[in-house]
Amino acid sequence: MTPTEFDFLKNYLKSRSGLMLSNEKQYLVESRLLPVARKAGLSTLSELIGKVQRGGDKTLEKDVVEAMTTNESFFFRDKTPFDNFTNVMLPALMKARADRRRLRIWCAAASTGQEPYSLAMLLKEAASKLAGWRVEIIGTDLSTEVLEKARVGVYSQFEVQRGLPIQMLLKYFTQNGDLWQVNSEIRSMVQWRMMNLLDSFLSMGEFDIIFCRNVLIYFDQPTKSDILNRLAKQMSSDGYLVLGAAETVVGLSTAFQPVQGLRGLYHRGGAAPAAGAKSGSASAVGATAFGKPRMFAS
Structure with missing residues (x-):
């Protein structure tokens, strides 16, 4: 990815999501957008960026923005x-x-x-x-x-172990193998x-x-x-x-x-x-x- 392409992505993501990326985050951009490129049948990030620049593919544009947003969360985070x-x-x-x-x-x-x-x-x-x-x-x-x-409310064993009290897990979730689903009432x-x-x-x-x-x-x-x-x-x-x-x-x-x-x-x-x-x-x-x-x- 060239400096010009990275500058385009920084400006594009800021305008679409408000996300601010520093120059040190180029590795993060590459690691998250390469799977998006492959999913779209594109072999390089340059092809992906070029297609976004040309516009017209709303699904690809949405996928690019969503790939760069951070989705870290867990139950009762920070208590x-x-x-x-x-x-x-x-x-x-x-x-x-x-x-x-x-x-x-x-x-x-x-x-x-x-x-x-x-x-x-x-x-x-x-x-x-x-x-x-x-x-x-x-x-x-x-x-x-x-x-x-x-x-859907289905979470892995790892996800329910992060912050969720065991009594609430047993009370408000249903287990299916290694997965847990939030009860329909919740x-x-x-x-x-x-x-x-x-x-x-x-x-x-x-x-x-x-x-x-x-x-x-x-x-x-x-x-x-x-x-x-x-x-x-x-x-x-x-x-x-x-x-x-x-x-x-x-x-x-x-x-x-x-x-x-x-x-x-x-x-x-x-x-x-x-x-x-x-x-x-x-x-x-x-x-x-x-x-x-x-x-x-x-």
């Missing part, structure tokens, strides 16, 4: 965000939404689904407290391939949609909680700022944003405030209320845009 979900976000929002009993949660860049399913299991564990509530979890990703894996709690974070979010409606972890690190500063400000417009006035431990809103957006003492957790607007404090209820704009929310039995 702390899920503790904060159970101990901080959920109690506060249940108090604030007591009148309408509805919550909407968006997991952006959800990859193969472990994050949304982790949240679904936590909600199932809290089902007695959520009796009569409608809770909607939307998982989105740029890659249609990983979304299909997420939708799968039904999550809806899936292809979404590029560079595109408009307006069709998504309004959310109470947005998980957008470990994806902003791949974007440049203007793109990070743009995404954060557009996420803020899709959130209730007292909603929560969850970022990765290495990510921050500082210097990028004034729409969120850090929750003191809880790294990676941000509150929409002013200082976060204490868990259980009363705050204004949000509208349910777009609450049925993706189908029927999960209704917890009374």
Whole structure:
């Protein structure tokens, strides 16, 4: 791959996905795109790049972008965000939404689904407290391939051993040889949609909680700022944003405030209320845009 071809790919991937590649990543590009070239019946990366430059092959263009996105995920990854979900976000929002009993949660860049399913299991564990509530979890990703894996909910022994407590594995999964499938009851709690974070979010409606972890690190500063400000417009006035431990809103957006003492957790607007404090209820704009929310039995 020539320097000119690599420069084209860097610019192409940034415009299509926001992904920023340094010059040191050329080896990564080659290792990930060679299989794409072979799949398309092309013998070299130069042929692949030339075909992308000429345009007209939407499948190939999609395959190139998806091959370069990172799809690392595992159940209850980093643990702390899920503790904060159970101990901080959920109690506060249940108090604030007591009148309408509805919550909407968006997991952006959800990859193969472990994050949304982790949240679904936590909600199932809290089902007695959520009796009569409608809770909607939307998982989105740029890659249609990983979304299909997420939708089916089948994971290897290695994947379920990464972060998933054994009691939840036995309770919420069915084993088939060396594979484990998320039970239908948990799968039904999550809806899936292809979404590029560079595109408009307006069709998504309004959310109470947005998980957008470990994806902003791949974007440049203007793109990070743009995404954060557009996420803020899709959130209730007292909603929560969850970022990765290495990510921050500082210097990028004034729409969120850090929750003191809880790294990676941000509150929409002013200082976060204490868990259980009363705050204004949000509208349910777009609450049925993706189908029927999960209704917890009374």
